[in-house]
Structures are given as C-alpha cells and as structure tokens.
Amino acid sequence: MVTEHIVTKFDEDLNQLDNLIAEMGGHAEHQFADSIKGLIRRDTELAEKVILNDKRIDAIEVAVDQHTISMLALRQPMADDLRVVITALRIASIIERIGDYSKNISKRTVAITQSAPVGPARTISRMGDVVQGMINTVLDAYLQRNADLAEDVRQRDEEVDALHTSLFRELLTYMMEDPRSISACTHLLFVAKNIERIGDHATNIAENVYFLVHGKMPDETRPKDDQSSYTMIDDSDKNNN
C-alpha cells in the first residue's frame, strides 16, 4: 500500500471498503460485549437491544456486498487489490455470522432470566473476554494488514476451546445435581457453543488477513483444544451396567 493508484477514485473505493469493515466489525464487537453483559447481569432490556441492533450489521453487510460487486465490475482489481476486495467480501459475511450468534445469546438470555440463576457466570464471562479480545485484535490486524497480529489471534482460540470444554463439563454437573436447572443450563450450553463459534469465526477472519497479506492461506494447522464433542460424564460410581 505504499504507492497510490493512478486513478484516485480507486484508492477512495478501497478506503471506503476498509471503513465499512471497520464500522461493521466495531458494531459486532460491541453487540457481542453487550450480549455477554446482558447475560451475566440478567439484563433483559440490554438483551432486547442487542436483538434489535443486529439489523444494523446486516445492513452494513449489504453495503459491503454492493460496494465489492461494483468494484469488481468497474475496476477489475488485480493482485493485492483483488485480495482486498475478495477478503472484504468474505470478512463481512463472517462478521454477519458473529452478529447472529450474539443475537442468539441475547435471545437465550431472555429465556434464561425466567428461571433461577445458575452457576458458571465466571467461566462464561472469562470466555467472553477472551473472544471479545480476539475480535478486537483481528479487526486491528485487518486494518493494519498485520499477519503477525492475525496469527496471534489464531493462537488464542486454543484457550477458548479449553474454556468451552470445561464449561460443558461444569454445566453437565449442575444438571445432574439439580434437574430443575436443566432448562437454563441447556440454554447456557448453546450460549457456550455460540461463544466458541464466534472464536472460530475470529480465527477465520485471521486466516483471511493472512491471505490478504501473503496471497495464500496459512498452511500449518492451528492448535485446537475443544474436547466437548467427546465429553461424557463418568457415571460408573452411580450405576454399573
């Protein structure tokens, strides 16, 4: 990005694309933070606000779509310019998904607050902090075209996976202890899964940032530590059959 294009409107178009992604990403980060805050504080008003505000993110995604399609048609971008346009298109669709997951967390918050409070607020809060940090950093990485920063985000996903697995176990234990908590805990399981998915999406954005900078996807497999798909509660001490 050292030199400018001969056609200055092209530079303006590319900047506009960055601005849209920055705005969209900022909204998504905020929405996610609010959805976690609403859940922890059992604040249905905030949750309703998050549900309503998701429209905003969807609208920006439409704007990014239109802008990229028009750039492809009118400017026929090449090489790094082409990667900027394609990556923006991909990242916008990922951010839109992040918005959807945040909205879903808030919907479940409305349901959860109808029953008595259950346990693992701290782990959820912790997971939320890590994932929010990932969204924040990966957006910076995108705007700075910084592949190292993106790589840092990819590495952090391991911690999210580990937290998800531990949360999964924790929730199963609560449900076994008190069946009245099953309804709320099931919702929390989905919330935990949503947060874990948002972490994965931040990782996907990071991979796209790497592609934007280097022209190829990162090849080495990133660390993964989500064991929740394999987790069973050991019930041998209760019932031997």
Next chain:
Amino acid sequence: MTEATTNSMTTVMPPAPDATTEPRRVKYSTKNVDVFYGAKQALFDVSLDIHEYEVTALIGPSGCGKSTYLRSLNRMNDTIDICRVTGSIELDGIDVYSDEIDVVHLRARVGMVFQKPNPFPKTIFENVAYGPRIHGIATSKSEIDAIVEDSLTKAGLWKEVKDRLDEAGTGLSGGQQQRLCIARAIAVQPEVILMDEPCSALDPIATARIEELIDELRNNFSIVIVTHSMQQAARVSQRTAFFHLGDLVEVGETGKIFTTPDDQKTQDYITGRFG
C-alpha cells in the same frame, strides 16, 4: 498433404501435447539479449524462454522494450539501420542471427500480426494465397484453394467471406481485416506467431473473436503477444513476462503474475499504480 508441402520450410506440425503435460518444450530460447538503437540501449540482458503451444504475453508500460523484444525474435529489427542486437536468440536451438539463416525463410516460420490491420490492397483470396504461392508451398489451383479455405477457417473468417473472396481485403471491417491478416500469417504454415497489440484498434466484439481465435491457434502454434490490456494478457496467455525500462522484471505462470507477483514493480504496474 501434397509433395509441395514436404519441403523443409513447411514442417507439418505435430499435434499439440495434452494440456496437462508439463513442462512444455522450449521453442525460442533467448539469453542475455541487449538491443541498442544507435547509442541508446533499449533492452538490458533479457533472458526468456518461449514455450511451444503456449501463449506468452509481454506486458509493460510504453517504451519498456516489449515490442523491441518481439521484433528481435524474427529479426524485424534488421530493417532499422541503427539497431544492434547482441546475446543469443535461438529458435529450436539454432541461432536466428547467424549468417546461414535466410531471413525470408525465418519470417515464414515466424509469422507476425501487427497493431493495425494491414491487408494487401488485393482481393481477400489473394491476401491469403500470396504467401503460400511465393514460398512455393502450393502451386496448383486446387492446393491454393484448399490453403485459403483452411487458413480463413482457422482464422474464424471463412463463413463471413466465402461468398466474396474476390472483393478487396481492405473493404472488410477492422476486426475482419485483422482476422484476414491472421489468416495470411498462418497460410504459410508458420511455427510461431508474433502479435504486436493485435486488438488495440478493434472494438470489444472483434477483440473477443480474436482472443477466442488465439486460444484455438495455441493448439498448433507457439504465440507471443504484446498487449497493453492486462485483462487480455490474463485471459489469453499461459505465461506472462513483465518488462520495465528495458529490463525483464518478472516472468511466470499467468495466474501467479496477476494474483501474487513476486516483484513489487509488477504488482504496482498490474494494479495501476504506475504506468
């Protein structure tokens, strides 16, 4: 084929190898080529291979030396008195600048199509028949007829002109004239076709026809094309070479050059940052 076509000048082309067989044979090998116009050096130490049955695109800003390079391949630069070429340019391993090379013979093996269509001021038929006749490729009326039809068909023009072969070539539209020039070039059964901005004087539809044609001609010829349209280079070529200020900056597989070039100068040029 008739006995006239068995002389050395008209090697019958073997069929193109399967598109997946790589790497292709080197047709033209050029090493350390310098070209001077008087005291001014136009090309600096260019080493580039042209592969058989492949389209090689030469791109770069005006004055970068791409046309000079193209014209040195079939010694078109010989017509310029002050032009001097050093280094090695070999066609099938034979130095084209050696004293034994018959330039007329060389230019029959290496045809050329120019920026502006330049048909002879003769009939459509004569435009195509002239080359094979003077080169002795065909003598009888039926042989000539066959070559004219075949060349015009390969150039995608036969259907449009078959009922008006005795009309003046200059009466055709620009795009048709250019295809007539391509038919004229392939009528002498060359091995390589050099094209110097063949579409820059044509409308988009005529351009699309020529591009389609270039892709078909690739089955039988090695093609080198100079073009100012980067999209055209990207569409028609398999390999692309980028020239700048007389240097060959980068050469590589076309897909790579236009998506992830290695050199910053190539990147800047293809993305429209200098020109």
